[in-house]
Amino acid sequence: xxxxxxxxxxxxxxxxxxxxxxxxxxxxYPTTTPEETFGRATQWLKERGQPxxxxxxxxxxxxxxxxxxTYGKILATPKAGWAGIPMVEHFQAAFPxxxxxxxxxxxxxxxGEARLGAARGLDDVAYITIGTGIGAGILSGGRxxxxxxxxxxxxxxxxxxxDDKDFKGVCPFHADCLEGLASGPAIAARxxxxxxxxxxxxxxxxxxxWYLAHGVLSLLAIVSPARVIIGGGVSxxxxxxxxxxxxxxxxxxxxxxxxxxxxxxxxxxLEQQAGICGALLLSAC
Amino acid sequence: xxxxxxxxxxxxxxxxxxxxxxxxxxxxYPTTTPEETFGRATQWLKERGQPxxxxxxxxxxxxxxxxxxTYGKILATPKAGWAGIPMVEHFQAAFPxxxxxxxxxxxxxxxGEARLGAARGLDDVAYITIGTGIGAGILSGGRxxxxxxxxxxxxxxxxxxxDDKDFKGVCPFHADCLEGLASGPAIAARxxxxxxxxxxxxxxxxxxxWYLAHGVLSLLAIVSPARVIIGGGVSxxxxxxxxxxxxxxxxxxxxxxxxxxxxxxxxxxLEQQAGICGALLLSAC
Numbered sequence: 001x002x003x004x005x006x007x008x009x010x011x012x013x014x015x016x017x018x019x020x021x022x023x024x025x026x027x028x029y030p031t032t033t034p035e036e037t038f039g040r041a042t043q044w045l046k047e048r049g050q051p052x053x054x055x056x057x058x059x060x061x062x063x064x065x066x067x068x069x070t071y072g073k074i075l076a077t078p079k080a081g082w083a084g085i086p087m088v089e090h091f092q093a094a095f096p097x098x099x100x101x102x103x104x105x106x107x108x109x110x111x112g113e114a115r116l117g118a119a120r121g122l123d124d125v126a127y128i129t130i131g132t133g134i135g136a137g138i139l140s141g142g143r144x145x146x147x148x149x150x151x152x153x154x155x156x157x158x159x160x161x162x163d164d165k166d167f168k169g170v171c172p173f174h175a176d177c178l179e180g181l182a183s184g185p186a187i188a189a190r191x192x193x194x195x196x197x198x199x200x201x202x203x204x205x206x207x208x209x210w211y212l213a214h215g216v217l218s219l220l221a222i223v224s225p226a227r228v229i230i231g232g233g234v235s236x237x238x239x240x241x242x243x244x245x246x247x248x249x250x251x252x253x254x255x256x257x258x259x260x261x262x263x264x265x266x267x268x269x270l271e272q273q274a275g276i277c278g279a280l281l282l283s284a285c
Numbered sequence: 286x287x288x289x290x291x292x293x294x295x296x297x298x299x300x301x302x303x304x305x306x307x308x309x310x311x312x313x314y315p316t317t318t319p320e321e322t323f324g325r326a327t328q329w330l331k332e333r334g335q336p337x338x339x340x341x342x343x344x345x346x347x348x349x350x351x352x353x354x355t356y357g358k359i360l361a362t363p364k365a366g367w368a369g370i371p372m373v374e375h376f377q378a379a380f381p382x383x384x385x386x387x388x389x390x391x392x393x394x395x396x397g398e399a400r401l402g403a404a405r406g407l408d409d410v411a412y413i414t415i416g417t418g419i420g421a422g423i424l425s426g427g428r429x430x431x432x433x434x435x436x437x438x439x440x441x442x443x444x445x446x447x448d449d450k451d452f453k454g455v456c457p458f459h460a461d462c463l464e465g466l467a468s469g470p471a472i473a474a475r476x477x478x479x480x481x482x483x484x485x486x487x488x489x490x491x492x493x494x495w496y497l498a499h500g501v502l503s504l505l506a507i508v509s510p511a512r513v514i515i516g517g518g519v520s521x522x523x524x525x526x527x528x529x530x531x532x533x534x535x536x537x538x539x540x541x542x543x544x545x546x547x548x549x550x551x552x553x554x555l556e557q558q559a560g561i562c563g564a565l566l567l568s569a570c
Contacts, residue, residue: 065426122433123433124431124432124433136507138507138508140425140430140431140432141350141428141430141431141432143426143428145425145426145508145509146409146425146426146509147409147425147426147508147509147510148407148408148409148509148510148511148512148543149505149509149511149541149543150509151505151506151507151508151509152505152506152509152540153506153507154506155506155540156502156503156506156507157443157444157499157502157503157506157536158442158444159442159443159444159445159461160444173537173538173539173540174538174540176444214442217441217442218441218442218503218506218507219507220434220436220437221436221437221438221439221440221441221442221503222421222423222436222438222441222503222504222507222508223423223430223432223436223507223508224430224431224432224433224434224435224436224437225432225433226433226434227433251442252458253458253459254458255437255440255458255459256434258433258434
């Protein structure tokens with residue numbers, strides 16, 4: 001038996017299944033305190049057996065590089081009571097025989113989509129999520145990228161959209177970062193209404209696609225994925241991925257032939273299951 | 286005996302030495318036709334023995350992912366007579382017993398600097414070179430990044446420097462890419478004189494450092510290196526790396542604590558030897 005735990009900022013998913021990412025049974029419940037949240041997962045798993053491996057997909061920032069002092073811990077987070085919590089240590093104590101692997105939620109989702117979803121069979125994949133923030137997980141040459149610090153794709157600087165000169169953005173650090181200009185809160189602040197209330201003909205959508213296309217272009221220049229998946233609430237607007245692709249093709253100006261074929265940017269195929277499938281896949285790493 | 290070959294656009298270096306990157310003997314000669322250039326390297330090596338491994342650092346674009354149809358070949362290049370040349374095949378035929386590994390020149394330099402130079406002991410390193418073009422090699426988690434296409438760091442889009450609104454750039458594809466705005470030819474086109482003739486007090490240098498700092502910020506957001514090395518002719522201006530660091534600290538606005546310590550961006554320690562040392566290191570991969 002393999003186990004996966006997806007620790008989100010508001011909900012947690014715990015699942016048992018196979019190391020190939022197949023979920024046999026899962027349980028979703030609200031994320032509360034570390035003690036309660038971990039305790040529920042532990043009890044639920046123990047009732048089902050002893051997992052050989054546990055994969056954890058955690059909200060970030062989280063220490064994911066083995067051997068570092070920060071490994072397995074939730075790092076500085078505004079979420080009350082969670083900073084410094086040693087997550088791997090907790091589950092290792094509860095399941096001493098299990099091998100445990102921890103990853104960021106976006107990396108787990110990238111892995112899930114690369115093995116079982118919208119980028120099946122590809123070894124170079126990026127998964128971007130747009131919601132309250134903007135994050136990305138990257139699989140490069142079949143391995144998840146960690147970096148020395150904590151890659152914060154959302155704070156990537158992007159060119160300003162020509163019609164977006166005056167908006168200050170919502171990032172407290174940067175005037176011109178992707179998260180500050182294109183996250184859900186940025187859309188709401190700029191247009192005075194949340195993305196879900198803006199009709200598809202609203203100029204917000206073309207601008208949003210423009211910013212994401214520029215984020216994708218930076219990924220192309222630096223890690224060169226074979227496919228990019230964009231998920232998260234904001235991306236669910238009808239035709240959003242088509243808009244991003246159209247802007248990508250126009251902006252890349254023929255330089256990246258792969259874009260000309262169309263369909264470079266796609267929605268997730270696993271939808272809300274990408275993270276937990278990724279966690280199960282990690283349980284065998 | 287291990288061998289390294291660094292194939293540059295204008296010069297080639299062939300060396301023998303150890304798998305730890307130590308060069309015992311080397312020969313530099315102009316890159317001419319593929320037949321002549323390869324023939325010279327082959328003959329020089331055969332006079333010295335049979336290498337167990339050969340590492341090749343080649344100008345790009347070049348196929349570096351094993352198993353792909355493009356592996357070991359120089360791809361589309363404006364360099365006459367070189368497109369499609371099967372480089373690995375040539376050397377494998379000449380040295381059938383040798384294991385051969387090929388990489389881009391910038392990746393080899395990144396590896397050389399990470400193992401023996403300015404980023405010694407680090408597993409997350411980027412090496413940027415500024416000359417006729419701008420390129421980057423990236424080591425992430427101890428492995429060189431290849432990507433599905435060919436990462437072209439030079440074509441990364443960057444924000445315009447506030448005093449650089451009217452310059453069209455020199456990239457035939459993009460108005461706002463790093464190479465088009467900050468390569469040697471871009472500097473010469475913007476200011477009417479090559480970088481080597483511009484005094485250190487000239488505004489060109491602050492602008493150049495500004496563009497490079499923005500390129501480094503994108504690397505931080507996407508692959509998060511522990512250190513970034515900037516080499517190549519343009520970077521040799523006195524105090525250039527200090528200028529880049531100062532702009533980085535100011536622009537990151539406290540978001541990346543590692544930058545506050547200073548010295549995040551450094552010059553290469555191996556100078557012109559980074560590529561051939563990297564090639565020797567690759568000979569044992």
